[in-house]
Structure formats: structure tokens, C-alpha cells
Amino acid sequence: MGKSKRNTVWLLVLAGVVAIVALVLLLGRNSTTNHRSAVDFSIEDTSSIQTVFMADRNGGKVLLQRQSDGTWLLNGKDAAMRENVNDLLSVLHNMTVKMPVGKAATENVVKWLATGATKVQVSYTGFKIQLGRFHCLKGEKKKTFYMGSPTPDNLGNYAIMEKSKQPYIVYVPGFRGFISPYFTTMEGDWKSHQLLNLRISEIEEVRLTDFEHPDASLLIRKHGEKHFDMVSLADGRILPSYDTLKLYDHLSSYRKLNFEFFMEKPTPEKRDSILSAKFKELVVTDIRGSKLKITMYHIYNEYNTEEFDYQPEFMELYNRDKFYVTLDDNTQDFYICQFFVFDRIIQPISYYFIDNDEHAIPR
Numbered sequence: 001m002g003k004s005k006r007n008t009v010w011l012l013v014l015a016g017v018v019a020i021v022a023l024v025l026l027l028g029r030n031s032t033t034n035h036r037s038a039v040d041f042s043i044e045d046t047s048s049i050q051t052v053f054m055a056d057r058n059g060g061k062v063l064l065q066r067q068s069d070g071t072w073l074l075n076g077k078d079a080a081m082r083e084n085v086n087d088l089l090s091v092l093h094n095m096t097v098k099m100p101v102g103k104a105a106t107e108n109v110v111k112w113l114a115t116g117a118t119k120v121q122v123s124y125t126g127f128k129i130q131l132g133r134f135h136c137l138k139g140e141k142k143k144t145f146y147m148g149s150p151t152p153d154n155l156g157n158y159a160i161m162e163k164s165k166q167p168y169i170v171y172v173p174g175f176r177g178f179i180s181p182y183f184t185t186m187e188g189d190w191k192s193h194q195l196l197n198l199r200i201s202e203i204e205e206v207r208l209t210d211f212e213h214p215d216a217s218l219l220i221r222k223h224g225e226k227h228f229d230m231v232s233l234a235d236g237r238i239l240p241s242y243d244t245l246k247l248y249d250h251l252s253s254y255r256k257l258n259f260e261f262f263m264e265k266p267t268p269e270k271r272d273s274i275l276s277a278k279f280k281e282l283v284v285t286d287i288r289g290s291k292l293k294i295t296m297y298h299i300y301n302e303y304n305t306e307e308f309d310y311q312p313e314f315m316e317l318y319n320r321d322k323f324y325v326t327l328d329d330n331t332q333d334f335y336i337c338q339f340f341v342f343d344r345i346i347q348p349i350s351y352y353f354i355d356n357d358e359h360a361i362p363r
Contacts, residue, residue, distance in 0.1 A: 040143075040161075041095050041096070041097065041143075041145055041159060041161065041168075041170055042092060042093060042094065042095050042096060043092045043093060043122060043124060043143065044093070045124075046089040046090075046092060046093045048124040048125040049066065049089065049092070049122055049123070049124045050065070050066050050123050050124060050125065050140070051063065051064060051065050051066070051121075051122070051123040052064045052088065052092075052120070052121075052122050052123075053119075053120070053121045053122075053123075054118055054119065054120050054121075054183055054184075054185050055118065055119045055185060056117075056118045056119075056185045057115065057116060057117075060185030060186060060187075061075070061185060062074070062075065062184070062185050062186075062187060062190055063075050063076065064080055064085060064088075064190065072085045074187065074190050074191055074192075075187060078191050078192065079191070079192040079194065080190050080191065080192060081190055081191065081192045081193060082192070084189065084190055085190075087182055088182050088183070091172060091179050091182045092122065094172045094173065094175075095170050095171065095172050095179060096170065096171070096172075096173065097168045097169070097170055098156050098168070098169045098170065098171045099168070099169050100166055100167070100168050100169075101158065101166070101167045101168060101169065106166070106167060109148070109158050109167045110160070110165070110167055112148060112149065112158065113146050113148045113158060113159075113160050113167060116148065116149065117146035117147055117148040117149075117158075117159075117160075118146065118147045118148075118180070118183050118185060119144065119146055120144065120145055120146070120147055120183055121142060121143070121144045122142065122143045122144075123140055123141070123142050124140070124141055124142075124143070125140060125141070144161070144162035145159055145160065145161045145162060146159060146160050146161075146162070147159050147170075147179075147180055147183045148160075148167075148180070149180065150178035150180060151169055151178070154177060154178050155171060155176065155177065155178065156169040156170060156171035156178060156179075157169070157170055157171070157178050157179055157180050158170075188261075188262040191262070193258040193259050193260070193261070194256070194257070194258050195257045195258060195259055195292065195294065195327075196254045196256075196257040196284060196292060197254075197255065197256055197257075198254040198255065198284070198286055199255060200248065200251045200252060200254075200255075201287075202286050202287055202288075203220075203222065203251055203254060203284065203285075203286060203287070204221075204222050204285045204286055204287045204289075205219070205220065205221050205222065205283075205284075205285040206219070206220040206250075206251070206282070206283070206284050206285075206345075207219050207220075207233070207282070207283040207285075208220075208280065208281070208282050208345070208346065209233065209280065209281040209282075209283075210279070210280055210348065211278055211279055211280065211281070212279050212280075213348065214233075214234055215232075215234045215348075215349075216348030216349055216350065217232070217233035217234060217349070218230060218231065218232060218233060218348070218349040218352075219231040219232075219233055220247065220250070220251070222287075228247060228251075230242045230247065230349070230352060232349050239349075239352070239353075241354055242352040242353065242354065243352050243353070243354055246347075246351065246352050247352060249344055250344050250345050250347070253344050253345050254284060254345075257341070257342075257345075258341065259325060259335040259336065259337045260322070260335075260336050260337055260338050260341075261335070261336055262333075262334075262335060262336075263324065263334040263335060263336055265332075266334065271331070271334075273300070274297050274324050274334065275297065275331060277297045277298035277299075277300065277318070277324075278295060278296070278297050279296055279297065279298055279323075280295075280296045280346055281293065281294070281295045281296065282294040282295075282296070282345065282346070291328075292327065292328065293327065293328050293329060294325055294326075294327060295325065295326045295327075295329070296323050296324070296325055296337075296342075296346075297323060297324040297325070297326075298317075298318040298319070298323055298324075299318060299319035299322055299323055299324060299336075300317065300318060300319070301316055301317060301318060301319055320339065321338060321339060321340070322336055322337065322338055322339065323336070323337055323339065324336060324337075325337050
């Protein structure tokens, strides 16, 4: 056999050995990757997350979508509460496996997860091929798992990755409790509580109508770059002067005006009762022409007169701390607000008189 032929044979043998080694390593890597994917619930880089979709067995669904400006959209229509989204992202980053579910309990846990778990699907940007430090083909990736009920000690949750047969107990290290509440599918838990976020320079007009005391109604209207007219809606009179500090204190309240929480759908009787107690209406218009109408309704106090005796002089008809609100004449959805938040923007026109030293208190 010639020298060139011997070299060729050795090269073929070497190539065969390399191919076999590569195949063994590849199979081993795939096995390791498959195992890792079954226990890898977390997202290393939460800034790469584009959407989080959650759905339960009762029809509840929540879709959170990251917008180009960094804000989040809820179910394609409403602003999502940033604080709650941040908490969810933190959990997605830090959650890890505490231990696999024992063999004796696996069958029952899988059944529970199949009937009562919340499906969580996270879409994010990542590399589709990763071999050590070599990464390529960056694009959209998805991770789907099912978040189940808390463990008996309330220090973790049962969970399972999609297409896996092995359930695990997951938790957030350092957090004493269970994490399933962060994966709620109730839309109200995610909707932003912000009503308005306007700087004074963005406000064109504020109209406050007082249905109980019409003479107290007022209009604040932009006049020039830095001046506002204050008008009495009762007679159309423009105040020749007013307390500018109180006015700007009022207008600065729209920088971050929030409601407290959503109200569950009332019964028809309850709804009629709420609508009968309208007391004020606030319409805020910005310089772009956008308007928000906030209609306010008293909350009736409820007294248990069957079990307790009350002094009539101390029994107030309405709640002095909170009230109901509807937005833009939508009387199907109700919100609950605090007088503490609205005190400075629902004062009567007399509050702004120069010789009036009243403090902003609920009326």
C-alpha cells in the first residue's frame, strides 16, 4: 500500500472517530438539554420578554404585551399596572425548582395540574441555537408551563413544564410563601388604576358640576400660556381674582390621579341605588382635545340596627371616606375612589376666593 493511500485510510478512520464522538456528545447534549428544559421555569433576561399569556380552566384569560415605549398593554385594550407587571417579571426571573414531586404523589399531582392549573406562556427573544458560548439564529422563543396549587406548607407551588411528565415544586428563594397569586387571571388585578396623568401645561379645561349645590359648580379654562380663567357655572361670571396657589394645587393633582379598586358587577337593584346618588361630575380636557368624564356617586352607609343601637345624630347617610365612580358615562363598570385623593379637585368655587382660608375637605 502506498504512502498516500495509507494517509487516506488514516484520515477516514480519524473522520469516523470524530463523527462517532460528535454523535455521542450531541445525543448527550440533547438529553441534558431536554432534562434542563423540563426544570427550567425561569427567564434569565426578563427585558427580552414580549408577551405573557395566562389562562385558567374557568375561562379567565390575561394577555400582557410589552409596548415599544416600555409600558404594558392588558388584553389588547387597557394599560396594565406597572407595579404588578414588575412583580410578575421578578418572579419569572427568580423562580426555581425546589425538588421534584415524589413518585408516590406524582400521579395525583399531575391530575390536579391537568384540571386546576393556570397555563402560563411566555414569549421572549432569544437564541434558538446555543452550543456553549456559541449562539446564533436569534428570534422569538416560547416557554410554556402550568402553575398549580400551593404545597401543604404554603412555601411553594406544584408546576409542570409543557410536554413533561414530571411535576416539580417551584418557589422563589428568599420568599416565604407561594407564588401562584402572581399568575392571576383576573383582569382587574392587572388593569392600571390610573385615571389621569397630565402635567399642568397639558390641561386645557376642567369642568366641575355639583348636582347638590349648583352654585358651587365651576369651570377652569386655559387662557394663554400660563394663565387660567376661573368661571362660575351658575352665572357665567369670571372671577376677577382667585387664590392661584389653591388652583395650581388643584391642577397638579391630575399628574397622578388614581382610583382605589374595581367594584364587582352590582346587581340591577344595587346599580340603580348607586346611580340615584350622583353628586358631582368632573370633565377634564387636555390640550390635544381628549376628554375624561368622571361621574361620582355617594356610597350609602349601612347600619346593623337589629343588633346594635345607634345615636341618630351620629348616623350619617353617606360614607365620608369613599365613593363610586363611572367613566365616560359607562354605567356598567364601577370604581371606588377615596375622598382623600379627590379632596383638592372637588372643592366649590368659593374655596378659591381670595378671602377664603378654608382647607380642602370633602363636601
